[in-house]
Amino acid sequence: MKKLFALMLVGTAMTIVACGPSEEEKKKIEAEMQAMADSLAKVASAGMEAAMEATPTDTNAAATEAPATEEKH
Numbered sequence: 001m002k003k004l005f006a007l008m009l010v011g012t013a014m015t016i017v018a019c020g021p022s023e024e025e026k027k028k029i030e031a032e033m034q035a036m037a038d039s040l041a042k043v044a045s046a047g048m049e050a051a052m053e054a055t056p057t058d059t060n061a062a063a064t065e066a067p068a069t070e071e072k073h
Contacts, residue, residue, distance in 0.1 A: 021029070
């Protein structure tokens, strides 16, 4: 009986290993992941460019404003 269970365990392990993705499937998944990463990079880049355009370009404007006065309690 122990030999039967051992044989079934080995057969099950071989079946699980054999059910993994093939090389073609792995390449397809990798290509999809790369396309998704490229798409996310484009979106992030566009967002950064938009944020940079929205910020004021005069960096001295903040320095020339009157400093805030502190209130004493």
